[in-house]
Structures are given as C-alpha cells and as structure tokens.
Amino acid sequence: MQKTLKSDIIFTGVGLHSGSDVTLRVRPTAADTGIWFRRTDILDGDEFISANWQFVVHTALCTRLVNGDGNCVSTVEHVMAALAGCGITNAILEVNSPEIPVMDGSALEFVRGFLSAGLVEQSKPVHALEILETVEVKENGAYAALVPFSGIEMEFEIDFPDAAIGQQSKSLNLANGSFVHELCDSRTFCRNSDVTLMWSKGLALGGTFNNAVVVDGAKVLSPGGMRYADEPVRHKMLDAMGDLALAGGPIIGRYVGRRAGHTLTNKLLRKLFSQPESFRVINCDPEMSHRLPGAGLVEKDTYILA
Numbered sequence: 001m002q003k004t005l006k007s008d009i010i011f012t013g014v015g016l017h018s019g020s021d022v023t024l025r026v027r028p029t030a031a032d033t034g035i036w037f038r039r040t041d042i043l044d045g046d047e048f049i050s051a052n053w054q055f056v057v058h059t060a061l062c063t064r065l066v067n068g069d070g071n072c073v074s075t076v077e078h079v080m081a082a083l084a085g086c087g088i089t090n091a092i093l094e095v096n097s098p099e100i101p102v103m104d105g106s107a108l109e110f111v112r113g114f115l116s117a118g119l120v121e122q123s124k125p126v127h128a129l130e131i132l133e134t135v136e137v138k139e140n141g142a143y144a145a146l147v148p149f150s151g152i153e154m155e156f157e158i159d160f161p162d163a164a165i166g167q168q169s170k171s172l173n174l175a176n177g178s179f180v181h182e183l184c185d186s187r188t189f190c191r192n193s194d195v196t197l198m199w200s201k202g203l204a205l206g207g208t209f210n211n212a213v214v215v216d217g218a219k220v221l222s223p224g225g226m227r228y229a230d231e232p233v234r235h236k237m238l239d240a241m242g243d244l245a246l247a248g249g250p251i252i253g254r255y256v257g258r259r260a261g262h263t264l265t266n267k268l269l270r271k272l273f274s275q276p277e278s279f280r281v282i283n284c285d286p287e288m289s290h291r292l293p294g295a296g297l298v299e300k301d302t303y304i305l306a
Helices: 075-087 108-117 178-183 192-200 231-247 262-274
Strands: 003-005 009-014 021-028 034-040 048-052 057-060 061-067 072-074 091-095 119-121 128-129 133-140 144-148 152-160 169-173 189-191 214-217 253-259 279-283
Touching: 003 021, 009 108, 009 144, 021 108, 057 189, 057 262, 061 231, 075 108, 075 231, 108 119, 144 214, 144 262, 152 231, 169 178, 169 231, 169 253, 189 192, 189 231, 192 214, 214 231, 231 253, 231 262
Parallel strands: 034 091, 128 253, 152 253, 189 214
Antiparallel strands: 003 119, 009 021, 021 091, 034 048, 057 061, 061 072, 128 279, 133 144, 144 253, 152 169
16 A cells, blocks of 8 residues: 555655755655655745656656756655655655755665654555566766666676776665665765765765765775675666656665666656656555565564664
C-alpha cells in the first residue's frame, strides 16, 4: 500500500552549492498526492514544484526541478532517494531555500528522520512502472538502461583516474530495505582538483570534508576516510535511486548505469516515457508490495549505520 509519514519531520543544514542555511520540513499528505516540494520563501508565483522528471533542468552536479513560473529547487536527489528507499509515496517537502540541505552528503539523516517520525500505510495501492522492453541511452562513453526484471535491481560501474576510487562496480536487489542497509549512508564525492574549479563557478560553497568524500590521487582527504571501500559507486547508485524516483513511482525492472550521472538518468526517463510500449503502469499487489524498497523497515534499521 501507499505510505506517508505519521508526523512532520524537520531537517536543518546548509545547501551544498549555495552554502546558505536551509530548513526543510517534510509533511504527511493524502494518498495519491505524490511527492511535492513547496518553496515557503516564495512571495510571488506558484510555490509548488512537482517531483517529476518532466520538470528537471539539466545541471552537471545535481538534479534541479523548475515549475512553470520559474521557481526551482535543487539538489533533490538525496532526499528523493530516501523517500523512495523508505517506500514513502506521498509527502510535501517545504523548504525555505532554492536548495535542499546537504546534511552529511548522503541520505542517512533523511532516512533516520523519516523512520523516527514513523510511516503509515494508506488505503490505496502503490502505482509502479513495469518495464516491458529495454530502453537505453548512451552519451560520451556513458550508458544507462532500464531492462525488464521481476523485481527492482540496480547495477552500476564507475571508472575514475584517482587510485582512491579507480574502477568500481556493484549490483544490488533493492527489495526489503537494501537501500537503507547498503546505500543510504554513502556520501557524495569529488576530486580535490575539482574543488577550486567549482568554487570559481560559485558552486560547492557549502561543501566541506565532512559532507563530501574528497580524494587526491590515492589519498582520501576527508577525516576517517571512506565508510566503504566502494563508497563512491554506492553513492552513484544512491543518486540514481533519487533520480529514478522522479518517474512518479517504483520502477519494476533493472537499472544499469555505466559512468552515468544525473543528466543521463533523466534522459533515460524521458526516452522511457516517449516510448509507451516499453512500460505499463500497474497497481502493486501484496506480493509485489513486499518486494519494494521500503517494505518492512523500522527505525532500528539505521542504528548500525555511520
């Protein structure tokens, strides 16, 4: 069944790219509402922004949504991944800034907050997209695809010149809390050589060694090193989870990403929806519902993490 929160939950932090203080309040809402952002600092125009692939404006370093009045919200991928990973299908996210707070650079604090607030089942079935035919996109040596599969699975490969990252790959069935147990605490990462460049462009102004994994060749500059030897590829899977959540519901199929990023994953969704014969919308029956990412999660599931 669809899910929402039992009560409001508030997160405070800074925007990764803006460096500004941000307050995010996530509220429960009715079944079949979906996920919406609301810019509480907007005085003119529509303050509501749908969490939908159609409203994505391509940016290199994050996912940004813009409504018809030009009002936007950026860096939505981590909180979207947390919502999807917890099985939350209906919520309103009120934010007083054009950017979601970065927290520790992962989705962990969002997941902990959602599970501590509690989840409640609603009276409507989950609407999911079942992949019927393979859909794929390629661009500049990167690749992303959605492939028919009876559950929800993800495969990802990355390849970076820095020895601290190098070549990494991971495959994961996302049923029954796997996102929470294996992906949600993996932090965003960057190369030290990119930091100065980002700052010169007015980006990553809120980034620190504590909310991102910064590498320089074979060295990990962030205190404590990596949480996992393959934390970078896990984080890329986290990002993909959040970007795919903009489809409007769980995707029953296998996502394959090779050096893929936000832009390519959104292009994959655009191609999927341009080919209606490649998928169908289904109401998840009890058997399928038990295999969705948020099935059976409880608050203690995050105690052992980070």
